[in-house]
Amino acid sequence: MPLISGIHRLRVIDSHTGGEPTRIIISGAPDLGNGSVASKLSVFRDKFDSIRSAVVNEPRGADAIVGALLCEPQDKSCTAGVIFFNNVGYLGMCGHGTIGLMVTLAHLQKLTPGLHEIETPVGKVTARLLEDGRVTVQNVPSYRHAAKVKVEVPGHGPVTGDVAWGGNWFFLVSDHGMDISFSNIDRLTEFTWAIRKQLKAQNITGRGGQEIDHIELFGPPHSAEADSKNFVLCPGKSYDRSPCGTGTSAKMACLYADGKLRAGEIWRQESIVGSIFEGSIAENKGDLHPSITGSAFVNADSELILDPQDPFCFGIRQ
Numbered sequence: 001m002p003l004i005s006g007i008h009r010l011r012v013i014d015s016h017t018g019g020e021p022t023r024i025i026i027s028g029a030p031d032l033g034n035g036s037v038a039s040k041l042s043v044f045r046d047k048f049d050s051i052r053s054a055v056v057n058e059p060r061g062a063d064a065i066v067g068a069l070l071c072e073p074q075d076k077s078c079t080a081g082v083i084f085f086n087n088v089g090y091l092g093m094c095g096h097g098t099i100g101l102m103v104t105l106a107h108l109q110k111l112t113p114g115l116h117e118i119e120t121p122v123g124k125v126t127a128r129l130l131e132d133g134r135v136t137v138q139n140v141p142s143y144r145h146a147a148k149v150k151v152e153v154p155g156h157g158p159v160t161g162d163v164a165w166g167g168n169w170f171f172l173v174s175d176h177g178m179d180i181s182f183s184n185i186d187r188l189t190e191f192t193w194a195i196r197k198q199l200k201a202q203n204i205t206g207r208g209g210q211e212i213d214h215i216e217l218f219g220p221p222h223s224a225e226a227d228s229k230n231f232v233l234c235p236g237k238s239y240d241r242s243p244c245g246t247g248t249s250a251k252m253a254c255l256y257a258d259g260k261l262r263a264g265e266i267w268r269q270e271s272i273v274g275s276i277f278e279g280s281i282a283e284n285k286g287d288l289h290p291s292i293t294g295s296a297f298v299n300a301d302s303e304l305i306l307d308p309q310d311p312f313c314f315g316i317r318q
């Protein structure tokens with residue numbers, strides 16, 4: 001069955017959070033049924049994956065864009081439901097994207113400053129729109145799954161890192177000898193991509209065999225206001241321009257486990273482009289709850305046109 005029978009329009013709002021773009025589908029998306037956001041994601045992935053590709057891939061999109069589908073939450077205590085996706089697939093949670101979502105909903109006058117709950121495929125997160133326009137996201141519980149895991153990377157030698165969950169799976173490396181600078185993006189991408197491939201080849205995974213699809217390198221901050229600077233490789237080989245909300249959550253879980261960050265203490269994570277997220281961690285009944293604060297700006301409100309005559313209507317796919 002063809003996905004669209006004639007010209008189809010999707011309204012999208014673009015924003016960026018610390019330089020990392022988020023494109024949110026506001027209307028025109030297919031009906032995904034009445035289930036939870038996790039079940040809506042299954043329907044979207046199984047039946048409408050071409051819409052994901054149409055929104056984020058070239059010629060309309062670009063590798064760095066994280067897409068989001070605004071949807072009805074099953075849990076009526078939530079202000080919204082959201083499914084995040086990228087150039088190659090779907091994300092469990094997305095910190096910068098949730099900050100972008102909150103600012104987008106405020107732009108649409110659908111929410112006012114205060115506390116809101118958002119249903120995601122990996123659980124409920126809480127986000128507070130602050131009076132100054134910044135957003136604090138209380139992420140899903142985060143944890144370190146494995147410490148000091150050694151992976152042999154051809155051309156680089158052994159690399160040691162931690163495996164941690166922050167809403168996505170991360171391999172976090174501090175001891176790497178690389179220069180964490182914007183001018184070094186190509187080498188950082190090549191190095192982290194090589195690590196990712198070896199994690200897969202050597203069957204190093206997250207809990208329950210889940211693939212580790214984000215690699216995070218840390219180095220000294222360039223900004224006097226930050227504690228650390230990072231480079232985050234995303235699943236589709238793009239890098240995160242923001243400090244990465246889920247990656248910063250994973251990092252704080254590791255710092256906490258090592259006794260290097262106390263509950264309530266502020267951690268300022270600088271991104272590869274110089275933007276900063278402020279984070280902290282709280283412990284409740286043995287679970288670690290990270291919070292991330294950052295700002296986003298709406299930069300486009302537009303309509304995507306899907307024309308079935310267009311040979312690249314559903315994007316250029318890998």
Ligand code: PYC
Nearest residue numbers: 094095096244245246
């Ligand atoms: O902010 O969590 C995040 C994120 C994940 C991938 C890109 N950004």
